[in-house]
Amino acid sequence: GENVEQHPSTLSVQEGDSAVIKCTYSDSASNYFPWYKQELGKRPQLIIDIRSNVGEKKDQRIAVTLNKTAKHFSLHITETQPEDSAVYFCAASRGGSYIPTFGRGTSLIVHP
Amino acid sequence: GAVVSQHPSWVICKSGTSVKIECRSLDFQATTMFWYRQFPKQSLMLMATSNEGSKATYEQGVEKDKFLINHASLTLSTLTVTSAHPEDSSFYICSATSTSGGRETQYFGPGTRLLVL
DSSP states (O other): OOOEEEEOSEEEEETTSOEEEEEEESOTTOOEEEEEEEOTTSOOEEEEEEETTOSEEEETTEEEEEETTTTEEEEEEOSOOGGGOEEEEEEEBOSTTOOOEEOOOEEEEEEO | OOOEEEEOSEEEEOTTOOEEEEEEESSSOOSEEEEEEEOTTOOOEEEEEEETTSOOEEOTTOOTTTEEEEEEETTEEEEEEOSOOGGGOEEEEEEEEEEETTEEEEEEOOOEEEEEO
16 A cells, blocks of 8 residues: 655744655555645645645745655745744545545644 | 535544544535544644545554544535543544546535534
8 A cells, every 4th residue: 555754753943944844655656645734733724735736835824845756756845934833744545436635744843 | 616514613522432523525426435534733634545346445544443423424424533532622624526528526514613622
C-alpha cells in the first residue's frame, strides 16, 4: 500500500518567515495530494491540493509543488502569521476509490 | 465547500457502555464515508471505510465487533463503540467524499471527543 512520510514533525518560525513542509510517497499511481490544516481540537480543513497533471499550485500565501519523478510534494507558506500555527497533514491517494494515506503531521509554530 | 456534521461533539461515558456517533453529509450525498481515530499529537488513523448499503471495510487491527459501522443512507453513517473501555478514549473524526466536476474532495466532520471513565 501507500506510505507517506512527512517532515519535519515540528517547525518553529518567526512571524514573516517562510515555512516549508515536505512529504514523500511510495505509490507511483497516486495522483491526488491534498494538504490539511488542523487547529487544536478542530477538524482538518483542506487548504490546498494538487493533482498529478500539474507541478505547482498557488493560493495567496500558500503554494504546493509536486515532483512526480522523485515522488515528493511540498507545502510552502510565505509571510507566516501567528494564526498559521496549527498541525498540517499531507496526504496521497489514487483518487477513484479515494482512500487517502496521511502523513504523520507537522506542528507549525509561528512566533509573533 | 461541502459540509459534514458529527454528533455528539463530545461524550463522557462509563466503562462497559456503548456510544453511538453520527456522521452526516449535509448538502451532498456520500456513498462512502470514512472513520478515523486521532490520539493527541498524532496523525489521523483510518479505522474503516463505510459503504452505503453494504458492510464496512475495516483496517487491519480494528475490531469490527467493537466498532460497529452502519451506513443507512447516502447522508448518514454511524459508528458505535460497544462496551467502551478507557483505552477507547480518543478523538473520532468522520469524513465524506464530495464529487464535483468529476473531481473528488474529502471533507471532515468536526470530530467527537470520547472519554470513557
